[in-house]
Amino acid sequence: MRWFTADLHVHTDLSPCAKSMSPDQVVRAAESAGVDVIAICDHNSAANVAAVQAAAAQVVVLPGLEVNTREEVHLVCLFDHLEGALALQEMVYRELPGENDEGIFGPQWLYNEAGDRIGLERKFLAGSCRLSMQAVIALVNRLGGLVIAPHPMRTYGGIIGVLGFIPKDLQLGAIEAPPSGWPHHSPLGEIPGVIASDAHRTEEIGPHMAFYMERVGLEEMKYAWRGLEGRRTHPKFLMVKEALGR
Amino acid sequence: MRQLTLSDLAQKLQLQFHTHSREAKEVTGGYAGDLLSDVMANARDGQVWLTIQVHENIVAVALLTNVAGVIITGGRRPLPETVERAREEGVAILSSDLSTFTLGGEIYRLLEERNALVHG
Ligand SMILES: [Zn+2]
Numbered sequence A: 001m002r003w004f005t006a007d008l009h010v011h012t013d014l015s016p017c018a019k020s021m022s023p024d025q026v027v028r029a030a031e032s033a034g035v036d037v038i039a040i041c042d043h044n045s046a047a048n049v050a051a052v053q054a055a056a057a058q059v060v061v062l063p064g065l066e067v068n069t070r071e072e073v074h075l076v077c078l079f080d081h082l083e084g085a086l087a088l089q090e091m092v093y094r095e096l097p098g099e100n101d102e103g104i105f106g107p108q109w110l111y112n113e114a115g116d117r118i119g120l121e122r123k124f125l126a127g128s129c130r131l132s133m134q135a136v137i138a139l140v141n142r143l144g145g146l147v148i149a150p151h152p153m154r155t156y157g158g159i160i161g162v163l164g165f166i167p168k169d170l171q172l173g174a175i176e177a178p179p180s181g182w183p184h185h186s187p188l189g190e191i192p193g194v195i196a197s198d199a200h201r202t203e204e205i206g207p208h209m210a211f212y213m214e215r216v217g218l219e220e221m222k223y224a225w226r227g228l229e230g231r232r233t234h235p236k237f238l239m240v241k242e243a244l245g246r
Numbered sequence B: 001m002r003q004l005t006l007s008d009l010a011q012k013l014q015l016q017f018h019t020h021s022r023e024a025k026e027v028t029g030g031y032a033g034d035l036l037s038d039v040m041a042n043a044r045d046g047q048v049w050l051t052i053q054v055h056e057n058i059v060a061v062a063l064l065t066n067v068a069g070v071i072i073t074g075g076r077r078p079l080p081e082t083v084e085r086a087r088e089e090g091v092a093i094l095s096s097d098l099s100t101f102t103l104g105g106e107i108y109r110l111l112e113e114r115n116a117l118v119h120g
């Protein structure tokens, strides 16, 4: 077993709000920052994951997408294999209305595995899909993935910012810790914490947390969060616990 | 007074301007909402949009819907990046200490008065 540094929330140029995030630029930034694992999660799409995986030399690339649900809550959905991410993408695309207006929202660049720009995604990736949070989580769990609630306190796209609370029955895998810590009454409960960049620029990518585990994989990470079988997370995670006051 | 402009609203209701629109548009109505997908689907040209959202995305939604301006309610203020983007795009952003409900009521009343003048 060894330590793996991770940044579990990274965008590419497919996200209209990202800039200078080609697969090559993302991989080089991650590798020069000493990140062992990155999760690629563009808004409502996994279409650039294969290109980032192809560009990677040392860094392990977890496939994912950041789904914008009908409640306008963002959910980072991660998978061990590209097939899972693409299966979710297919279901999200079916429920994602509208076309992107590049002039207003920005271009959505698609890349091939050679690293070339091959065109623009037409779907309105910045929009919200018609699937509920519960539906997305059920789909991800059925596909063997993991759901992380990102930037929870933001009134745009954050689960607590939008809803005011985390519904009790929601099967969240983890939740991102806000940089400023938690408010006095933590909504976190038993849900593990994650520190990730939500990088839309290369300089934001970094080793924001670490997992001590056998190999890179969602099951291993779940063990690490729970401190099982010798797995554990980097002390940075303890800051989340401290902020929780327990 | 036949037309109601953002400056009229600002003066009467003590709104603070953060950015101005490229051309001064007549305010013909209003829409209130914080779910961007709902606002994109329902807000109309010439309306003022009342919201508690302060994020940069409100500028894109304002451009898409062609609203006369965005009024951020409840004492909230736009984020610096929102102001910067709105200035670049010529989108008017204002803010108010009133709640969405109260401010909406006030604007509704002003629009009704204007209509009475026009039609009376
Ligand atoms: Zn997000």
Ligand SMILES: [Zn+2]
Residues within 6 Å of the ligand: A009, A011, A066, A150, A198
């Ligand atoms: Zn994100």
